[in-house]
Amino acid sequence: MSAAALETRNLCKRFGGVIATDHVSLTVLADELHAVIGPNGAGKSTLIGQLAGEIKPDSGELRLFDQPVTHLAVHRRAGLGLARTYQVTQIAREFSALDNVLLAVNARRGGNFRLWRNAHDDRNAVREAHAALDLVGLSGRAHTTTGTLAHGEQRQLEIAMALATAPRLLLLDEPLAGMSQGESTAMIELLRGLKHRYPILLVEHDMDAVFALADRVSVLVSGRIIASGDVASIRSNPEVRAAYLGGDAV
Ligand code: ADP
Ligand code: MG
Numbered sequence: 001m002s003a004a005a006l007e008t009r010n011l012c013k014r015f016g017g018v019i020a021t022d023h024v025s026l027t028v029l030a031d032e033l034h035a036v037i038g039p040n041g042a043g044k045s046t047l048i049g050q051l052a053g054e055i056k057p058d059s060g061e062l063r064l065f066d067q068p069v070t071h072l073a074v075h076r077r078a079g080l081g082l083a084r085t086y087q088v089t090q091i092a093r094e095f096s097a098l099d100n101v102l103l104a105v106n107a108r109r110g111g112n113f114r115l116w117r118n119a120h121d122d123r124n125a126v127r128e129a130h131a132a133l134d135l136v137g138l139s140g141r142a143h144t145t146t147g148t149l150a151h152g153e154q155r156q157l158e159i160a161m162a163l164a165t166a167p168r169l170l171l172l173d174e175p176l177a178g179m180s181q182g183e184s185t186a187m188i189e190l191l192r193g194l195k196h197r198y199p200i201l202l203v204e205h206d207m208d209a210v211f212a213l214a215d216r217v218s219v220l221v222s223g224r225i226i227a228s229g230d231v232a233s234i235r236s237n238p239e240v241r242a243a244y245l246g247g248d249a250v
Helices: 044-052 074-079 097-108 113-121 123-135 151-163 181-194 207-213 231-235 238-245
Strands: 004-015 018-029 033-037 059-064 082-085 169-173 200-203 216-221 224-229
Touching (some): 018 033, 018 044, 018 224, 033 044, 044 082, 044 169, 097 113, 097 151, 113 123, 181 200, 216 231, 216 238, 224 231
Parallel strands (some): 169 200
Antiparallel strands (some): 004 059
């Protein structure tokens, strides 16, 4: 049996009258890409926020690599190897792609912005940053100002930044959001390359991508997981179709 990289038990989160997370129990195994799908407002980002430690759950438990982390701060979880990307890109637009990845390498080493000037002199850091850019297919864009990269390239860069932190688990919040068809295809290939190298929790609205990539899929509707299983079982689950897929064959 594969070990769990991440486990939640009965996680609950309420915003006023809205139950954003309703007793969510979810496991991401060490060797899987587990996707969470669900319509807008289903609670996907709220769930990721709780996993990363940015949002405090009202109740429930969370374990990371078999350690209880329910009340652990964001940076402590990052220290355990949790890396996340955001639905909205979070990069320093005026810096080059390489600079952004160097920031991530530097952050992992406990560095800070005052040491930033020296980062380019640190050969190991620069080598690691280039390796991360290579992995996401951005080696040709290392010295390009990030703000001038195409949207799809910026999302790739975000993944390079996550990889540069030497993660043990990746949380990806809608990496395909706002992408063109061509950009989506490139991103799906990139994620396929990362799959099984890292445990991945992929939150995604794009079902075709999820069905192409996931080992297991959990379906979130109104904060509740209504089904969990392999792609074939999710595709043919009548409750999933009714709630999310609109009832038509997919
Ligand atoms: P998704 O990512 O699946 O689109 P979200 O997690 O963003 O869904 O939102 C789930 C529900 O919680 C929605 O009804 C949303 O309006 C509500 N919500 C999310 N964040 C907040 C917040 N900070 N304050 C109040 N309501 C929120
Ligand atoms: Mg969201």
